Amino acid sequence: MTTTPPTAPPPPLLGVTGLHVTFPGRQGGPPVRAVDGVALAVRSGEIVALVGESGCGKTTLARALLGLVPPASGRIEFAGRPLTYRSRALKAHRKRVQLVLQDPGSSLNPRHTVYDAVAEGLRVHRYSGDEKEAVTEALARAGLRPPERFLLRLPHELSGGQRQRVVIAGALVLAPELLVADEPVASLDASVRGEILALLLRLRAELRLAALVVTHDLGLAWNVADRVAVMYLGRIVETGSVEEVLTAPRHPYTRALLSVLPGTAGDPVVLSGEPPDPARIPSGCRFRVRCPVLAGGEAERAGVAERCRDEDPGLSDAGAGVRVACHWAEGRAAG
Structure with missing residues (x-):
């Protein structure tokens, strides 16, 4: 009787190995080791919280994952393939991995309507389909319903939570596989934070969208994440399931x-x-x-x-x- 050998598990959607990001030191001093040997993985449909104090390297790591900051050494893989830094490869990567920033006020051009803000990514990537249909669908997925009410509004006409939903819609319109959300609720009122976190969970359930949520708040990690990675001084010092790490x-x-x-x-x-x-x-x-x-x-x-x-x-x-x-x-x- 022959037995079928076990199949190897699929590679993580995002895999980071031995990643180092350095910046020049002040006045010729030693280089700043902002990210200092990070290993990290995010699987398809998984939410991972990256937690640590301000200045520990979380945002630099997030930007490196988008190819916005070149690493000094180490390896970033997406869907099993290494990230390369040629302009065409980076453009394709940033369509599949979208960044959601902390402050929607600074992310949105005050002179651009909601429609233009969400459509910007489609235009950069030369989308060939129905632009208006894609924009309205993204707004609806982000919880701005009916989307037609918001298309011609300017950012100052929206609440903080609505502005953050517009930023999320601008990411969703490109149908990414991974969101990198840098402190996505830090600038919002407590009453709105829960709504945005619930939105992330709904997007994971409906779209199997993975997310790396960068935060200083372990309470947020408990509410939204499957796994947590705790970062200190440029390196991950503890990682595991949220239940294990936060209860023991x-x-x-x-x-x-x-x-x-x-x-x-x-x-x-x-x-x-x-x-x-x-x-x-x-x-x-x-x-x-x-x-x-x-x-x-x-x-x-x-x-x-x-x-x-x-x-x-x-x-x-x-x-x-x-x-x-x-x-x-x-x-x-x-x-």
């Missing part, structure tokens, strides 16, 4: 971020100081200068304090599909 965080940095959410049990963890300069990343674990586990002696008692100071931890298996870059957490998982 392994990395001390993730624990600190979660501790300040409303309704969280226990006292908030106040991290000392500011994140280090990305041009001067500390030796050993990049979080060690702010780590409460190292400062409180827990790492010493676990026998990993010297490794924290000397060895840069890579992502390792922490169980339940979670990967973490932390010597202390790695030891706890092994024990």
Whole structure:
């Protein structure tokens, strides 16, 4: 009796391996390591939240995924094929991967109508179909119904939530496979945020649209994402399913971020100081200068304090599909 060998799982829609993005240092100083060895994957129909403090490299990573910032090294693959930086290849890539920015006010030209704002992508990519039909369908999918009411309006005539929906419609009109949404609700009132997050979930259900949601808010990640990747000082330090990472965080940095959410049990963890300069990343674990586990002696008692100071931890298996870059957490998982 012959058995059929198991088929290999399909490659992720978006795959990032060993990605580094650097910028020149100030006054001839060392280069700024904005993205410093990131590995990340987003599968078709999946929402992944990329979480971290301001300045950790989230937005630079998002722009690199669109080909807007060239990497110093590493690899970005989309649908199993490497991203190349020839103009024609980049144009084709940006049709399939669309960026939704934080501030719809700055994304929209105040002199352009809603129709022109949404149709802009079609014109750039020389769409050959019925432009008006495509625009109205995108507006309807983004929740602006009936779309004909909005076509001739200018941005100042819309609410903040409506403007964000126009920006999303401008992305949807090109039928992308992945949205990269950089703080998509940060500038909106609390009453509107839930509507936009519900829209992302509906688009995933209806279109099997994948999304990478860049945010500083772990609460947002809990509400919308399937998986979460926590970023600190240019690198992913913990990643896994939302349920695993947010109910049983392994990395001390993730624990600190979660501790300040409303309704969280226990006292908030106040991290000392500011994140280090990305041009001067500390030796050993990049979080060690702010780590409460190292400062409180827990790492010493676990026998990993010297490794924290000397060895840069890579992502390792922490169980339940979670990967973490932390010597202390790695030891706890092994024990």
